[in-house]
Amino acid sequence: MCAETPDYKDTLNLPKTDFPMRAGLPKREPEWLARWEKMDIYGRLRDKAVKAEGTVEARTPFTLHDGPPYANGHLHIGHALNKTIKDMIVRSHQMMGHESRYVPGWDCHGLPIEWKIEEQYRAKGKDKDDVPVIDFRQECRKFAEGWVDIQREEFKRLGISGNWDNPYLTMDFHAERVIAEEFMKFLMNGTLYQGSKPVMWSPIEETALAEAEVEYHDKESFTVWVKFKVAEPAASALAGAYVVIWTTTPWTMPSNKAVVYGSDIAYGLYEITGTPDESWAKVGDKYILADKLAADVMTRARLDDTMYTRLRDVPVSELEGLKLTHPLAGVEGSNGEWDDLRDFRAAPFVTDTEGTGFVHCAPSHGMEEFELYRDLGMLDQVITYNVMEDGSLRADMPFFGGTRILKQNGKEGDANKTIIDKLAEVGGLLARGKIKHSYPHSWRSKAPVIYRNTPQWFAAIDREIGDGRDTYGTTIRSRALTSIDELVKFTPQSGRNRLYSMIESRPDWVLSRQRAWGVPLTCFIKKGALPTDPDFLLRDAAVNARVAEAFETEGADAWYKEGAKARFIADAADPEAYDQVFDVLDVWFDSGSTHAFVLRDREDGTVDGIADVYMEGTDQHRGWFHSSLLQACGTIGRAPYRNVVTHGMTLDEKGLKMSKSIGNTIVPEEVIKQYGADILRLWVAQSDYTVDQRIGPEILKGVADSYRRLRNTLRFMLGSLGDFAEADRVAPEDMPELERWVLHRLAELDKQVRDGYAGFDFQTVFQSVFTFATVELSAFYFDIRKDALYCDGDTARRRAALTVLDALFHRLTTWLAPILVFTMEEVWLERFPGDDSSVHLVDFPETPEEWFDAELAAKWAGIRKVRRVVTAALEIQRSEKVIGASLEAAPVVHVEDAGLLAALQSVDFADICITSALTLTADPEPQEAFRLPEIEGVGVVFEKADGEKCQRCWKILPDVGHHGHAGVCARCDAALS
Known part of the structure; x- marks a missing residue:
């Protein structure tokens, strides 16, 4: 620039804003949280809906029902993923014109809390059984209350909006009342029954477990090949030969009652012709084995193929009618415990894929065996009660009494080894070994579980209910399957198949737990009556009403107070003729009942007691989605939800499951301290949450980079809109084509955004808006219009650009507000400050249909294509x-x-x-x-x-220097004038 040329910088309309490029989210986010709490944003949105009722502006309620987290620990990254998705659903539907409700809740009963209190007792040398049950329950309640308060603050720090002042807790007195009432509906409609069958049992926690309370881990187990001698008929050609079974649970051998075979398996008779120095096989022994497995069995017995020979086929018809001898039969000191001959018959579940082709049956410890003998009407002949609550074998059992399957710490006990050693001693073993396999563990104590036959309370899912709610079926199962097919939309669709197959094949629901902290099974059983007797259970509406009223004012502790039985039964029957049940309900029944005391009973519930959305992790297909469906189908006749949305699990950057032991966990609190909650929320929005999510330092760096690019776009808009006034607004028809093209893109995006949010597809929403903001705006439209915005005077072109920037501002900030709750509030307040101002109090702007212009869009697609060639050449x-x-x-x-x-x-x-x-x-x-x-x-x-370079706009033009102002082009001269 020549010395005499003026400096025109101050004449430009350069962006002016205090909006910083460095966000400082960790420090600033708590300030916005405090502001929202002071403003009561959630409450004001509810007031807005109330005022709209009865008017043309009435908002349609939309309710996401919260699957309750468990109140016993700090949040992990899965919690952050879960609650953030829920928050995006709730906020986006609110901003699309709904009255969007979210009542957070907590699961407060159950074994994990009870276990923690027991641990505290043990540390103090106290015995739980010496503490009055109500005192113990109060300790559990206090523990849960403490964690509810902690988790509430941790959830709020993530920017989650909801009715935090009045959440639901399953331990609230009204909730306990309703849970009991829901249980009593099963009592009254005939689906409740007491049965004795094998259930998953935790010896460490001494209670039955549901499938949803079990997780599978690798476990090393003892494995044995055991010989059962063919005893009858003595005239059989197979008499004296051995049927060999294989099991990974030697502790079930004392409970063996039968051996079964497969009707379509090819069997052979094998004779031992030689043995190595160490072998339990003897020359001359004859074994019946499945032909496909014989070689493997012989190898396990340390026999090579020169040491045995196959004598002949053993057709299945030859196996029919045989009786076997238990290997412990007649052993000195056995007191005749195992002397009865063992049943031997075909069963459909026997295969020749592993083992021996035969299965040993202990129907007290295996569901398939139990069902086989139940259907044969022979349960009374085969059921045993050899395993106690703590996993020890009954004290008076010969040889093994008092031995334990598991130690109290969940490690291997002495029962398996003692039994194996005895079988070896009496010649009952052919081989032994160890195997590593997937095995069920309690998800709370992390200890292995067993199948154990115990009296439990069940909900029959195939029993006709006959309660008049037959629209979708007459049984719990039929109603559930019909609901899945006709009433519920699944996101992703694969969730439908997963839940359907689980419901289709599941057994009856085990409702009872042998614990203290929970809602009791509020029922009474007649002394001396059998579970099959029609008067076994006391079914009386007045009794039920008294229980409900007491729980409403006193909580479930009322069940445990002295004189409770006489108080509740009163004059309905003779209290002395009944026993009170003290088992507590499966906590999945608690959470499955929440639709009744949240959706049905609360003012901020729903008109029909049905939620618009249930949203949880994929593990809840066998958990909350599952139990809620069964519970509601038993009481209201249909699913309690219209949409089921499922997210995947959280993994580290390498795709590995997070584990404290390998140090790859990501803690939400640490991410927030480093980056802020908005970065965590953006990670959720950028990901396909319907599959497993990966997160780690490098991934978070990438998310932060995307955030910075977006923030830069928003900062440009704020700086340019500083001097925009309503008088500057230009009608679309008066705008240049470039501006009308931007309006067209907004019309397209408006549909994409609304469809995406309505379909819970946040990844598409964010990627569409992000690509538009960073590519089509920052790298194209803004890049072009900077010249007009900075250098034009009060021209129609500049006013049109500002009008479009205003339209962009209102849409980008609101469209992104459900995702970046803090940043969009910051952007909004930068332009619209004020004590009552918040982006979260407004809706997505309506976008005029006339902005959509397909013909213009096609034209500009061609223009942009040619521009790509030009910019690449330059x-x-x-x-x-x-x-x-x-x-x-x-x-x-x-x-x-x-x-x-x-x-x-x-x-x-x-x-x-x-x-x-x-x-x-x-x-x-x-x-x-x-x-x-x-x-x-x-x-x-x-x-x-x-030409010469204009000293104001920097364009090189022939006319520069030929106007009234030195060193400028005609356009800049006009602007300066």
Whole structure:
């Protein structure tokens, strides 16, 4: 610039904003949280809905029912994923015009809390059984209350909006009342029964477990091949031969009652002809084995193929009617415990894929065996009660009494080894070993579980209910399956198949737990009556009502107070003729009942008691989705939800499950301290949550980079809109085509955003908006319009650009508000400050349909395509230092297509390409023209711009210096004037 040329910098309309590029989220987010709490944002949205009722502006309620987390520890990254998705669903539906309700809740009863209190007792040398049960329950309640308060603050720090002042707790007195009432509906409609069957049992926690309370881990187990001698009929050609079984649970051998075979398996008779020095096999022994497995069994017995021979086929018809001898039969000191002959028959569950082709049956410890003998009407002959609550074998059992399957710490006890040693001693073993396999463990104590036959309370899911709610079926199972098919939409759809198959094949629901902290099974059983007797259970509406009223005012502790039985039964029957049940309900029944005391009973519930959405992790197909479905189908006749949305699990960056032991866990609190909660929320939005999520330091760095790019776009808008006034607004029909193209893109995005949020697809929403903001706006529209915004005077073009920026601002901030709750509030307040101002109090703006212009969009798709060729050609010149900026160029653009050329000639294409000049021609492309292979018919020949550099806008033009203001072009001279 010449010395006499003025400095025009102060005459430019440069962006002005205090909005910082460095967000400082960890420090600033708590300030917004405090502001929202003071404003009562959630409450004001509810007031807004109330005021709209009865008017044309009435908002349709939308309710996401919260699957209750368990109140016993700090939040992990899975909690953050879960609650953030829920928050995005709730906020987006609110901003799309619904009255969006979210009541957070907590699961407060159950074994994990009880276990913690027992641990505290043990540390103090106290015995739980010496503490009055109500005192113990109060300790559990206090423990849960403490964690509810901690978790509430941790959830709020994530920016989760909801009715935090009045959440639901399963231990609230009203909740306990309703849970009991829901149970009593099963009592009254005939689906409740007491049965004795094998259930998953935790010896460590001394209670039955549901499938949802079990997780599978690898476990090393003892494995044995045991010999059962063919005893009857004595005339059989197989008498004296051995049927060999294989089991990974030697502790069940004392409870063996039978052996079963497969009716379609090929069996053979094998004779031992030689043995090594160490073998339990003897020369002359004959074994019946499945042919496919015989070689493997012999190898396990240390026999090579020279030491045995196959004598002949053993047809299944020859096995029919045989009786076997237990290997411990007649052993000195056994007191006849195992002397009865063992049943031997075909069973459909026997295969020849592993083992021996025979299965040993202890129906007290295996569901398939139990069902086989139940269907045969022989349970009374085969059921045993050999395993106690703590996993020890009954004290008076010969040889093994008092031995334990597991120690109290969950490690291997002495029962398996003692039994194996005894079997070896009496010649009952053919082989032994160990196997590593997937095995069920309690998800709380992490200890292995066993199958144990105990009296438990069940909900029959195939029993006709007959309660008049038959629209979707007459049994719990039929109602559940019909609900899945006809009433519920699943996101992703694979969740439907998963839940359907689980419901289709599941057994009856085990409702009872042998613990103290929970809602009791509020029922009474007649002394001396059998479970099959019609008067076994006391079914009386007045009794039920008294229980419910007591629970409402005193909580479930009322069940445990002295005189409770006489108080509740009163004059309905003779209290002395009944026993009170003290088992507690499965906590999944608690959480499965929440639809009744949250959706049905609360003012912020739903009109019909049905939620719009249940949203949880994929593990809840066998957990909360499952139990809620069964419970509701038993009481209201259908699913309690219209949508089931499922997210995957959280993994580390390598795709490994997070584990404290290997140090790959990501703690939400640490992420928030480093980056802020908005970065964590953005990680959720950027990911496909329907599959497993990966998170780690490198992934979070990438998320933070995306955030910075987006923040830069928002900062540009704020800076440019500082002087925008309503009087500057330009009607769309008066705008240049470039602005109308942006409006068209907003119309397209508006549909994408609304459809995405309505379909719970946040990844598509964010990626669509992010790509638009960073590519179509920052790298295209803003890049082009900076010149007009900075350098134009009060022109129609500049006012049109500002009008479009205003439209962009309102849409981008609101569209992104459900995701980046803190940042969009910051952006909004930067432009609209005030004590009552918040982006979270407004809706998505309505976008006029007339903004949509497909013809214009097609035209500009062609224009942008040619621009790509021009900018690529100029980039080569820049990289080769021929020019420093695109304004130094005046390229010649050869366009073969006449229609495309006309489109380019109808706009200021030099302005679009950010060059000082540009020539469009239909002449054939010269050889030296630059081309892009993917864009045919377009070539660019580089030419330098002719003229002087305008000292205000930096364009190089021939007219610079020929106007009233020194060193400027005509446009800048007009702006200065």
